Amino acid sequence: MIQPVTIALDCMGSDHGPREAVQAAARLTLERDDLRVILVGDVDQLGPLLDELSYDPARLSLLHTPQWVEPEDHPRTVLLDKPRASILEACDVVAAGRASAVVTAGSTGAAILAAAQRLGRIPGVRRAALAAVTPTEQTHGPKKDPFALLLDVGATLDASARDLVTFAIMGSAYAAAISGNPAPRVALLSNGTEAHKGPAEVVEAHRLLSELRGIEFAGNVEGLDIPRGTVDVVVANGFLGNVVLKMIEGVGEVIADLAADAYARKYLWRLGLTLLSSGIEQIQAVMDWESYGGAPILGFTQPVIKAHGRSRAPAIANACKVAAKASRSDMVRVVERSVAQLPTDAEELLA
Amino acid sequence: MIQPVTIALDCMGSDHGPREAVQAAARLTLERDDLRVILVGDVDQLGPLLDELSYDPARLSLLHTPQWVEPEDHPRTVLLDKPRASILEACDVVAAGRASAVVTAGSTGAAILAAAQRLGRIPGVRRAALAAVTPTEQTHGPKKDPFALLLDVGATLDASARDLVTFAIMGSAYAAAISGNPAPRVALLSNGTEAHKGPAEVVEAHRLLSELRGIEFAGNVEGLDIPRGTVDVVVANGFLGNVVLKMIEGVGEVIADLAADAYARKYLWRLGLTLLSSGIEQIQAVMDWESYGGAPILGFTQPVIKAHGRSRAPAIANACKVAAKASRSDMVRVVERSVAQLPTDAEELLA
Structure with missing residues (x-):
């Protein structure tokens, strides 16, 4: 039998309250004998929810925390104000070796800062990266993922050239671990495909990646390539990546609105949409990428998976499965080995 | 009668050859008595094309140039190698006061550099900006433009805080001039709506814009707001803006592909699409924003309009009309007045 993986599941601070996380955990204990879950949060809320459900008590435990991050808390100061917040305690449980991965549907900013404070970074990785999946026209990897x-x-x-390179390495290792793609194609997002295109840090990252062994570097891609899905992993600094990700969300919304508007307005359109419904559902499934399991916070020696704040129980269960998969993979070693190829600080100063 | 405006039309270097520009100019001379056009380019190519067409010779002239930028030329070096390139001569004609605006469907990079070399910058503006329209769900201005x-x-x-502020000022003045919107809402593109969100230059630009008079500053917008169209003018550095613009182009392509694919696959879908066709045309019209007249290169005392390389005659004619409109407006004075409110270099150093 496979060695079971224990997940520290932060149950607090999501949009729908702790119920979804507790339901996800209860179901996982009945469905998966290779998973254990530690529910982290307010026992006064979690206990009664758990009492309503059937679950395997041998695979589930509960860790009470008197504090948690609320949506209105400021991510930069909340961890000082609430030193016993559930996300910090979830990270501590992993740091202490009692669990192997953290999953949360709470504040992204607080999760990134908590992981930075309480978990060890992979040697050579200086800055963490938050990754997300984007829907694409082309499919990816052996499972033909549409993202x-x-x-x-x-x-x-603000990411330096070296940060961008470590993001490429981490993205490649994560995609390999989760999608089973042995050599994911990785590219830098820029304003042109030529090696000299982009700001200085992108040009320098391009040079470093071209010389790196063990990564399938595909050069630069442009904005066009994101919806097309030309490569498996796209690397950008956090500012650019955030704008791009939210733009995709906006495009999905606008398409849904236009379709709804057409539906309301005209009988013939309504009929047309009914006939097209299976096609539209297919497009919407691609757009609804959040059901594919959460955003990893990369750079730490143990996996941290951020599920969307709006996640229902199935999405949180999915995030736990992804966390277990990442924990079982050798991605940390792969990242460490690749990062070791990069010039050291002294070499960079002399270059 | 309105004082006529003369356009220096660079006819060389576009995807479809000089024919489209010559046709556009010939037609404009017959339709618009307030426009004059100087065709700039190789007389051996332009002459025979013109001979085939009817036009008003009182409103059209031809300026021969022995050189022009080819698509394969490197924009950074071509102007040194070809000092008599048509785009340079078109700018010179405007600098000499013989025309009031430049229109080109040739290389964007060469047009920006040629304008920087040969045309005067608006006092206080340090860096030029290339603007483009993006399709939006909400409409804008009195003409209800869907972009x-x-x-x-x-x-x-790489734009500094001050550059971003001048871009906001220029974008506002241009939108007012072209779309007739007296107070366009202008926003900075960032990774959150709060004033403290984003890299240092965006945070500082937010502060400067909040204090600026004569501009309708709406704060920060996120990626989501681009397809929604929450504001009339969105400001970003050239790297971010370029990725965003090309992404929109990519999304349009992917939607068209998915629709074509659905069309080919299933009889019921085909029927559905036929019934929906008027709606789909409407969406495609919004997506096909290039028909709305070219991208202005802002920052110079005379308008420079870059039409898409794929432009046909109607799009080039449209770009000429937009150039004339910009030339007649008081946007240069508006920009000058707004920029004068910004701190001078000395004040910035002391701040």
């Missing part, structure tokens, strides 16, 4: 990985989407707004 | 203005989209990759 690509984009990172960073907001953890590191 | 917003985005700048910079590639002229200035």
